[in-house]
Amino acid sequence: MRPIARMSNWPWSCWRCLVWTGSRRWHATDWLHRWRYGYWPLCTRIEHQRWRVHDSSSMWEDVWGAITALILTRRGKIILACAVMLIWFLARQQLSQVDDIFFQPSVPGAKGLSLYLIGDYSGAARAYRAHFRQVYRAGRTTGDLTQDAILRGDLKKAKELSQRTRENVPEDLAALLDAGEIAFEGNDLPQALEIFHRILQKNPDEADAAVLASVAYARSGDDDNAIASLNRTLRHSRIGSRPSAFFKLLETTGDKAHLPDDKKPLCLLANYYRYLRIFDERNGKPAVAYAEKAIAAGDRPADAYLAMGIVLEKEGRPEEALDAFLSAIEADSQHAEAYRWAATIYSTRGGALLNEYRMWKGAYDAAPDDLFYADSYIRFLSERMGDLHQALKVTIRALDTSPDNVEMLHHAADMNHQLGEYEQAIRYYHQLLGLAPRSVEAHENFGLSLLEMQQYDEAIAEFSTALAINPNRPIGHLGLGWVYQHQQRHKEAISEFETALRFGVRHITILANLCSLYVFDTQYQRAVDCFKEVIAQEPNNSTARNMLPYALKNLRPQDFQ
Amino acid sequence: MKISPRTRDVAARIWSRVSFEDSIALFACVLAMKIQLDYRVPGHFLFLLLSLVGVALTVLNFIFLINHLLTRLPEDDPFRLALGGIKWWSNLLVRVFVYYSLLVYANAKLDTSKPVYQNTEIVSLNKGDVLGLSMPYSWVTLRDRDNPDKTEQVLLKATERTKLSGAQPVALTIQPGYFGIPWIAAIEIDWVYYAGEILKLAPTAAYAWKNLIVFQLEHKHWPEATAAAYEYLKLYPKDYDMALGIGSQFDMASRYNEATPFYEYVVDRHPTYYAYQLLGTALSWGGHNPRAAEVLEASAKLNPDYWEAYYHLGYVYGGMGRLAEGIAAFEKALELRPNFPEVKIELDRLRKTLVAVQAAQQATQKRRMRNAKSSP
Numbered sequence: 001m002r003p004i005a006r007m008s009n010w011p012w013s014c015w016r017c018l019v020w021t022g023s024r025r026w027h028a029t030d031w032l033h034r035w036r037y038g039y040w041p042l043c044t045r046i047e048h049q050r051w052r053v054h055d056s057s058s059m060w061e062d063v064w065g066a067i068t069a070l071i072l073t074r075r076g077k078i079i080l081a082c083a084v085m086l087i088w089f090l091a092r093q094q095l096s097q098v099d100d101i102f103f104q105p106s107v108p109g110a111k112g113l114s115l116y117l118i119g120d121y122s123g124a125a126r127a128y129r130a131h132f133r134q135v136y137r138a139g140r141t142t143g144d145l146t147q148d149a150i151l152r153g154d155l156k157k158a159k160e161l162s163q164r165t166r167e168n169v170p171e172d173l174a175a176l177l178d179a180g181e182i183a184f185e186g187n188d189l190p191q192a193l194e195i196f197h198r199i200l201q202k203n204p205d206e207a208d209a210a211v212l213a214s215v216a217y218a219r220s221g222d223d224d225n226a227i228a229s230l231n232r233t234l235r236h237s238r239i240g241s242r243p244s245a246f247f248k249l250l251e252t253t254g255d256k257a258h259l260p261d262d263k264k265p266l267c268l269l270a271n272y273y274r275y276l277r278i279f280d281e282r283n284g285k286p287a288v289a290y291a292e293k294a295i296a297a298g299d300r301p302a303d304a305y306l307a308m309g310i311v312l313e314k315e316g317r318p319e320e321a322l323d324a325f326l327s328a329i330e331a332d333s334q335h336a337e338a339y340r341w342a343a344t345i346y347s348t349r350g351g352a353l354l355n356e357y358r359m360w361k362g363a364y365d366a367a368p369d370d371l372f373y374a375d376s377y378i379r380f381l382s383e384r385m386g387d388l389h390q391a392l393k394v395t396i397r398a399l400d401t402s403p404d405n406v407e408m409l410h411h412a413a414d415m416n417h418q419l420g421e422y423e424q425a426i427r428y429y430h431q432l433l434g435l436a437p438r439s440v441e442a443h444e445n446f447g448l449s450l451l452e453m454q455q456y457d458e459a460i461a462e463f464s465t466a467l468a469i470n471p472n473r474p475i476g477h478l479g480l481g482w483v484y485q486h487q488q489r490h491k492e493a494i495s496e497f498e499t500a501l502r503f504g505v506r507h508i509t510i511l512a513n514l515c516s517l518y519v520f521d522t523q524y525q526r527a528v529d530c531f532k533e534v535i536a537q538e539p540n541n542s543t544a545r546n547m548l549p550y551a552l553k554n555l556r557p558q559d560f561q
Numbered sequence: 562m563k564i565s566p567r568t569r570d571v572a573a574r575i576w577s578r579v580s581f582e583d584s585i586a587l588f589a590c591v592l593a594m595k596i597q598l599d600y601r602v603p604g605h606f607l608f609l610l611l612s613l614v615g616v617a618l619t620v621l622n623f624i625f626l627i628n629h630l631l632t633r634l635p636e637d638d639p640f641r642l643a644l645g646g647i648k649w650w651s652n653l654l655v656r657v658f659v660y661y662s663l664l665v666y667a668n669a670k671l672d673t674s675k676p677v678y679q680n681t682e683i684v685s686l687n688k689g690d691v692l693g694l695s696m697p698y699s700w701v702t703l704r705d706r707d708n709p710d711k712t713e714q715v716l717l718k719a720t721e722r723t724k725l726s727g728a729q730p731v732a733l734t735i736q737p738g739y740f741g742i743p744w745i746a747a748i749e750i751d752w753v754y755y756a757g758e759i760l761k762l763a764p765t766a767a768y769a770w771k772n773l774i775v776f777q778l779e780h781k782h783w784p785e786a787t788a789a790a791y792e793y794l795k796l797y798p799k800d801y802d803m804a805l806g807i808g809s810q811f812d813m814a815s816r817y818n819e820a821t822p823f824y825e826y827v828v829d830r831h832p833t834y835y836a837y838q839l840l841g842t843a844l845s846w847g848g849h850n851p852r853a854a855e856v857l858e859a860s861a862k863l864n865p866d867y868w869e870a871y872y873h874l875g876y877v878y879g880g881m882g883r884l885a886e887g888i889a890a891f892e893k894a895l896e897l898r899p900n901f902p903e904v905k906i907e908l909d910r911l912r913k914t915l916v917a918v919q920a921a922q923q924a925t926q927k928r929r930m931r932n933a934k935s936s937p
Binding site for chain 2: 419546
């Protein structure tokens with residue numbers, strides 16, 4: 001288009017005026033005048049008429065000018081503006097719930113988003129895979145050559161690379177997962193499942209393997225295992241990191257959803273939509289709808305209730321979610337995951353300790369060999385109920401089957417420490433530190449046990465090690481403070497407690513103890529101030545109430561003579 | 562008596578200032594609310610009144626604002642008359658609330674009777690929001706455990722609000738009230754009942770045991786607290802911190818003889834310098850100075866270079882009349898902790914007493930000798 005000189009006469013020019021004139025004058029009224037009557041008020045024209053070069057980049061201005069030139073009544077313009085705003089608001093609301101993974105900057109990516117938004121999940125997954133093929137062929141990399149080759153669609157190269165890696169490092173789980181994915185891409189489902197099974201045996205909570213296994217089971221028609229595998233991933237709130245796994249699940253969901261009604265795996269679909277809800281909240285609705293259909297059709301009602309309950313819980317409807325979980329338990333009294341979710345809801349309610357106990361116990365009883373439920377039950381028993389005897393029993397049972405489980409060793413050591421069985425605790429801490437030498441908590445708790453055994457030098461060594469690994473934790477300083485206090489090294493103890501308090505320890509007993517140390521160190525004024533602070537926070541604090549008169553007596557002896 | 566017009570005028574002006582004018586209505590309501598929170602009367606009447614008072618206050622504020630715009634309206638304008646009517650009714654409501662609160666205040670303040678306890682459970686707990694709008698107060702709906710059909714609403718204090726979390730059995734401390742209007746002094750979790758329920762399911766749940774013991778101690782149910790504490794120590798025999806803590810609570814209540822067994826329990830099983838000090842002090846305060854001296858002497862051997870045992874021994878020997886030993890103990894304490902004004906004072910006092918005693922003894926001796934000489 002040949003550039004022409006034209007006088008600017010479009011509404012935004014008033015905003016430009018604002019920029020030109022700085023804060024000297026506000027032009028909103030002029031703009032409204034222009035909008036209402038179609039021309040600028042005289043003063044504006046005189047002040048701010050600008051001659052500008054009009055070229056092809058001004059095309060949109062012409063369009064806008066054409067729109068504003070529409071012969072609309074004032075009411076019509078208002079309605080049009082409101083409608084545009086409403087459309088924008090609704091579109092924004094819909095798209096804001098969608099994960100970034102759906103927004104890929106390419107033509108196949110845009111096609112994928114469009115297909116996804118109209119509900120064609122299979123088509124969307126295929127379009128997204130085409131997008132990834134395109135961008136990885138253009139040189140993008142994940143940092144993993146095999147994964148790049150899979151995403152490019154170069155299975156031959158991927159197979160070669162994966163085999164080479166496994167020859168060098170046979171236990172490499174990522175390479176094994178690549179091999180499984182390659183077998184899956186090649187439609188060799190039994191081989192893929194065998195590989196995923198091997199991975200999950202080594203690491204039961206490997207999220208990508210579990211998602212891919214679930215999809216592989218679903219494609220081979222084994223819905224029970226497909227659901228179980230997915231539930232296993234989601235109980236840790238992990239979703240996997242491989243986009244390929246996600247798009248396979250998306251594609252399978254689309255394929256299964258398009259089956260004839262009598263052939264649809266309703267419960268599986270409910271669970272898959274529940275998974276997809278993590279990426280787009282709008283999938284909650286179909287998840288609940290499929291769950292309801294599954295319950296009505298008697299298709300694994302416990303799993304369907306569970307999927308429904310989880311979606312309801314995520315949507316902030318805990319009461320309805322709890323009803324769904326209790327219904328799942330009623331449908332299958334051995335459904336550990338339903339018990340766990342019910343316990344989680346009870347834990348957020350006040351005064352539901354007994355119900356929470358029943359639910360955690362139910363989950364553990366339903367799956368006593370699953371360390372995930374054992375761990376939750378132990379934590380509840382020890383932290384909420386203070387039932388150390390029962391918690392220790394569960395821990396010992398878990399250690400019988402998995403003697404090198406770090407979490408269980410941690411529990412066993414901590415529980416023995418709390419029960420005053422320090423020698424036993426020390427034995428467990430030794431075992432634990434052999435497996436996890438950089439566990440700060442293990443070093444700290446080990447130090448506490450040594451302190452109780454009056455092995456002060458060893459305790460100092462453990463607390464110092466803990467602080468060397470992570471200097472920002474207050475427990476090491478508290479531990480050192482206690483050791484020094486036992487050794488009557490008051491100045492050093494005071495310094496350690498003060499450091500711990502600076503790190504954010506807010507326990508009133510610690511502060512009261514520090515106040516007592518000020519008395520012992522003859523810092524009477526500080527002690528009095530400190531005790532007053534304690535009493536302000538906890539009026540019945542026995543240490544402060546007992547010690548304050550003595551601190552005062554030493555601060556102002558003349559008053560007591 | 563004849564009141565002069567000037568006095569009457571002044572009184573009327575003061576009355577118009579202190580009575581329910583717009584400016585003080587809000588202030589009076591805040592005070593009344595504080596009274597209602599401190600001396601809570603259970604029931605639904607207050608909550609009905611509160612909502613009405615809220616509306617009345619809003620109306621009064623609104624009228625206060627628009628009154629400035631109505632200065633040109635004549636006195637007999639219908640709009641002004643209508644506003645005047647609304648204002649009168651709003652003022653009446655505020656007055657009812659404030660006078661009722663004053664009655665509640667007097668009822669509670671003059672009440673010296675013993676409290677009674679009522680076992681209830683929480684039906685619902687409103688932590689200060691209605692339909693998403695935050696309210697300046699929170700309340701709880703309670704159901705009588707003995708009479709489940711009876712529910713009542715009670716305002717919650719801030720301290721209670723943090724401790725209660727819903728669907729829990731709670732104990733109400735109810736005062737009968739001077740005018741026969743019962744008012745609630747405290748709402749707290751009924752640990753006797755709640756712990757019992759937990760322990761039926763999990764008999765070794767330390768959480769329930771510890772809260773039960775604390776509850777009994779706070780309510781001065783000493784034998785029950787002692788019994789629960791022994792049960793707990795049977796289950797968790799090595800929880801020495803808990804045993805010492807229970808002993809300290811008895812100490813705080815000046816029940817030293819009940820504290821002693823808990824300290825002895827620790828000293829017998831896990832003898833630490835600190836436990837010895839607590840036992841020695843409790844024995845001394847409980848009037849068992851000879852035994853206290855034994856315990857503290859034993860503890861001094863555990864850590865001879867620390868001042869605390871000598872400090873306690875100084876008092877114990879002083880109390881037993883063993884002044885020279887008391888002085889020696891205080892001197893040792895002062896040697897180990899020089900900046901110790903309290904000990905200096907005590908040392909000075911003991912020395913003076915010793916001198917006085919010795920002087921008295923010498924005088925007695927002289928008198929005896931004189932008597933002996935003078936006797937045939």
